[in-house]
Amino acid sequence: MTLAIDHLGIAVKSLAASKAIYEKLGCSISPEEVVEGEQVRLVMVPMGESRLELLEPTSENSAIAKFLAKRGEGLHHISLRVPDLTAVVERLKRENVRLVSNEIKIGAGGHRYVFIHPSSAGGVLLELVEGGH
Amino acid sequence: MTLAIDHLGIAVKSLAASKAIYEKLGCSISPEEVVEGEQVRLVMVPMGESRLELLEPTSENSAIAKFLAKRGEGLHHISLRVPDLTAVVERLKRENVRLVSNEIKIGAGGHRYVFIHPSSAGGVLLELVEGGH
Numbered sequence: 001m002t003l004a005i006d007h008l009g010i011a012v013k014s015l016a017a018s019k020a021i022y023e024k025l026g027c028s029i030s031p032e033e034v035v036e037g038e039q040v041r042l043v044m045v046p047m048g049e050s051r052l053e054l055l056e057p058t059s060e061n062s063a064i065a066k067f068l069a070k071r072g073e074g075l076h077h078i079s080l081r082v083p084d085l086t087a088v089v090e091r092l093k094r095e096n097v098r099l100v101s102n103e104i105k106i107g108a109g110g111h112r113y114v115f116i117h118p119s120s121a122g123g124v125l126l127e128l129v130e131g132g133h
Numbered sequence: 134m135t136l137a138i139d140h141l142g143i144a145v146k147s148l149a150a151s152k153a154i155y156e157k158l159g160c161s162i163s164p165e166e167v168v169e170g171e172q173v174r175l176v177m178v179p180m181g182e183s184r185l186e187l188l189e190p191t192s193e194n195s196a197i198a199k200f201l202a203k204r205g206e207g208l209h210h211i212s213l214r215v216p217d218l219t220a221v222v223e224r225l226k227r228e229n230v231r232l233v234s235n236e237i238k239i240g241a242g243g244h245r246y247v248f249i250h251p252s253s254a255g256g257v258l259l260e261l262v263e264g265g266h
Contacts, residue, residue: 003160004181005138008211010255018255024228025213025221027136047213048137049181054255073256075208078141080158080180088158095157122143122151122187123206
């Protein structure tokens with residue numbers, strides 16, 4: 001099956017401080033965007049066919065704020081692009097892979113996604129997202 | 134500047150256990166390989182233009198063993214491919230970016246690389262590697 005890295009989600013305390021290294025590397029960086037539903041402010045840094053997503057919490061209740069409190073700054077999730085998410089999820093369930101939620105969800109841009117629990121993926125929170133970005 | 138994700142290094146306790154999720158996703162996985170200098174055993178999982186590197190320590194003294202003891206399983210580093218490493222490193226030094234080592238090193242396959250310290254990169258250990266993989 002053809003997979004690719006769609007994006008890497010990186011939890012940071014401050015977008016301004018964290019995007020500096022990518023500016024110094026000469027990368028283009030998207031304007032800041034707030035995603036109310038996730039209580040985060042983010043910028044995206046395109047990297048070839050992938051991108052980095054720097055995520056700063058806008059509320060103490062956001063999942064990213066809780067992650068920062070527990071683990072500090074760093075990688076929050078790896079997102080892989082798959083062609084047919086329904087078929088993949090059925091297969092993973094048959095093989096007893098632990099998903100964070102058993103239902104496929106609809107995210108930004110209408111994309112369908114699930115998260116595989118880190119206990120089933122070498123300590124990494126692994127997102128599967130259908131199609132391109 | 135054109136950057137791309139060369140690979141993601143993921144520290145795991147057991148290659149056998151951790152590669153299972155990628156087998157279930159239908160990914161191809163390289164044969165296991167031991168890198169004596171780094172005291173690790175690894176497999177690579179190609180992902181489009183990038184790849185995942187699953188890293189299992191072969192000794193308690195390896196950097197990966199120390200990482201696992203301190204942080205548990207998960208992402209160890211993000212490696213970005215840059216076209217001209219010498220120019221990039223000179224620029225980063227001028228801008229007072231903290232590097233793990235000030236000298237460019239030669240790694241597997243003769244590739245030149247440096248690591249940017251997590252304190253300068255949003256909590257992520259960021260490797261810069263020159264050229265392709």
